[in-house]
Amino acid sequence: MLRKTLGQYLRRLLALDDTPERIALAFALGVFLAFSPLLGLHTFLGLTIAFIFGLNRVAVLLGVWVNNPWTLVPIYAAAAYIGGLLIGFPGARNVPPFDWREIWHGSFWVQGVRQWDVLKPLVLGSTILSFVSAALSYPIALYIVRRGKAFHLRH
Numbered sequence: 001m002l003r004k005t006l007g008q009y010l011r012r013l014l015a016l017d018d019t020p021e022r023i024a025l026a027f028a029l030g031v032f033l034a035f036s037p038l039l040g041l042h043t044f045l046g047l048t049i050a051f052i053f054g055l056n057r058v059a060v061l062l063g064v065w066v067n068n069p070w071t072l073v074p075i076y077a078a079a080a081y082i083g084g085l086l087i088g089f090p091g092a093r094n095v096p097p098f099d100w101r102e103i104w105h106g107s108f109w110v111q112g113v114r115q116w117d118v119l120k121p122l123v124l125g126s127t128i129l130s131f132v133s134a135a136l137s138y139p140i141a142l143y144i145v146r147r148g149k150a151f152h153l154r155h
Contacts, residue, residue, distance in 0.1 A: 018056045020149060024142035026055040030063020032134035035075060037126040042067060063137065075129070076122060083125030090118045 016023050029049060033042045046064040050057045067075055102108040112119075 016056055016058055018059070020142055020145040023056055023059045023145050024138050026050060026057075026059035027063040027141040028134045028138035029055065030060040031066055031137040032063075032130045033060075034064050034067035035079070035126055035130040035133045037079075037123040037130075039072075039076070076126065079125035079129050080122040081125065082128055083121030083123065086128075087121055087124060089121060 018026075030046050033046050033049075036042070038045060042064045043061065046060045047057060049055070050060040
């Protein structure tokens with residue numbers, strides 16, 4: 001299953017009509033956003049940035065969608081753990097129950113600010129993972145795209 005999914009990603013990247021450097025840059029930007037703490041805004045931000053800077057939107061989206069419903073929990077669990085290692089883990093608290101209907105009320109956001117010490121490790125960890133994953137994904141994507149395009153030219 002994973003091999004099939006990776007193959008689909010690769011075929012889509014290789015089919016893009018752009019230079020390998022620009023494809024890799026757009027993909028790395030998407031990966032940066034995928035690991036960022038801005039959960040829920042990844043796709044919107046990716047498309048907005050791609051449009052503003054003229055980057056390949058497909059490559060950005062392929063990078064953004066590295067974070068999907070199957071990878072969401074492991075990514076943010078690792079981010080919270082990394083952040084906790086660096087600034088400490090919050091103590092046990094009595095966190096009130098969450099009701100989605102309250103997201104439109106000011107009390108929800110006030111409660112979120114009150115829980116900031118719980119969110120700090122997650123925000124720090126995911127910011128670190130954003131930079132590290134983007135820095136790693138650019139040269140890897142560049143290598144793969146260059147090799148793939150050269151292979152397709154030969155055959």
